[in-house]
Amino acid sequence: MLALQKLRPEPGIALHDVAAPAAPGPGDVLIAVEATGICGTDLHIAAWTSGYASMKSAMPVTLGHEFCGRVLQAGPGVPVEAAGQRVTVRPSVLCHDCAACHAGDFDHCTGRKGVGIGRNGAFAAQVLVPWENCVAVPIAMPPEVAALTEPMTVCHEAVETAGIRPGDRVLVIGPGTIGQGIALFAEVAGAAEIVVVGHDDAARLATVRELGFPNTADSFGRSLTEAVAPWTGAGLFDVVIEAAGVPSIVPEALSLLRKRGVLVIAGIHAAPATIDLTALVRDHKQIRGTYRAPVEAWPQVVDYLSKNAARVGEMITARLPISRADEGFRLAAAKRDSKVIILQDEVRS
Missing domain, CATH: 3.90.180.10 (Medium-chain alcohol dehydrogenases, catalytic domain)
Structure with a gap:
């Protein structure tokens, strides 16, 4: 074969x-x-x-x-x-x-x-x-949709790790499959506002909008902070989920969190990231890592995909x-x- x-x-x-x-x-x-x-x-x-x-x-x-x-x-x-x-x-x-x-x-x-x-x-x-x-998986589910179960469990776990609550404002960094799935499950969790940002990512950001998330931005040629400025005028984010795997954006992602906000790292990084620990401590912010979903999450994700x-x-x-x-x-x-x-x-x- x-x-x-x-x-x-x-x-x-x-x-x-x-x-x-x-x-x-x-x-x-x-x-x-x-x-x-x-x-x-x-x-x-x-x-x-x-x-x-x-x-x-x-x-x-x-x-x-x-x-x-x-x-x-x-x-x-x-x-x-x-x-x-x-x-x-x-x-x-x-x-x-x-x-x-x-x-x-x-x-x-x-x-x-x-x-x-x-x-x-x-x-x-x-x-x-x-x-x-x-x-x-249901026999009526298209095979290619069923094949999305594993990455969607990763997305589900990222949202669970973040502890997103109804009314939260959420920034998702990275508009690939994981970022898209995170946006979907953040919606399920009741997020009031979901912003997805990419970098030189016109095609994938278009898919994000097709999924029903109009608040998108591209940081190509400008900083992450500048890209999301239309939304931070109302305040910093309650939750930021990084799904881009780019270590250099982690410090800036942390700066976009409100006091006591949560930064979740879902991306896989090829190098370490440097962060301002003093700012982290004084603002009571948290950084959480997320990876593999527990067994019990799989049937829940299959049910979501089926519906x-x-x-x-x-x-x-x-x-x-x-x-x-x-x-x-x-x-x-x-x-x-x-x-x-x-x-x-x-x-x-």
Whole structure:
């Protein structure tokens, strides 16, 4: 089967034929992949930026962790009714061997491996995963929308981490998939005003507006503070969520918070950020990090996607077959598209 792989710890990815997965063992299922999203993590891996050295031992490894598919075959110990189900997959696979796992504290597993990072992923026709990682999605949900579940759980967790309350004024920095999803869940949380800012991001900001968020700004050629000036005249923000992965904007993001406001860092940064700790202390501000969503968030996100499939589908601006995955990566890296989805050829026909 055709698969998109990371072969070596250096820049680059390769699309080539690989053997299909073996029959599923105990607790595993074989999934026929329908749709897989290109994630910012995939772009970092392709460019081989810092923070992914742990992947070396898994190479060559098939990428892809945002996906949807149907269970093709179930291994021993998996319920017989699993066969044929449409599922999305939590990509963090537990080791079941570390102290945290033995204690039942699975969220703190120290031996976890990521689908598409530490083990083969879903930029291929088939992928082998544990059944316990599968989350059922409605059969009527479009596969490409179901493939958005994983990034949307990240967005859901960012909003939960921020503690957004009804009436809050929220600034979202970064208009990509994560920023767009954060805006959607901030709306659900009752935010009174949501502003989304990008940098040289006309296409993705247009998608933000299509999703129903008219308050957008582009900081290209000016500072972040200048870009959001039309909204700070009414006061600073209650919550700022950074989803751009640009360390240099963190100090300015902090300055746009009201006293006792909350800055949430959702972006992945390739370098440290410098902040004014004295200002942080005197203004009682908080900085919180957010990353993986807990297991219980997944059904909630699937329910949201099911009820809002048409609207959320506006986030997807390019759909390409697996044979054109390299083109999809170029589109995603160039920020010309909000979300690029790779479809298996048979799904497109």
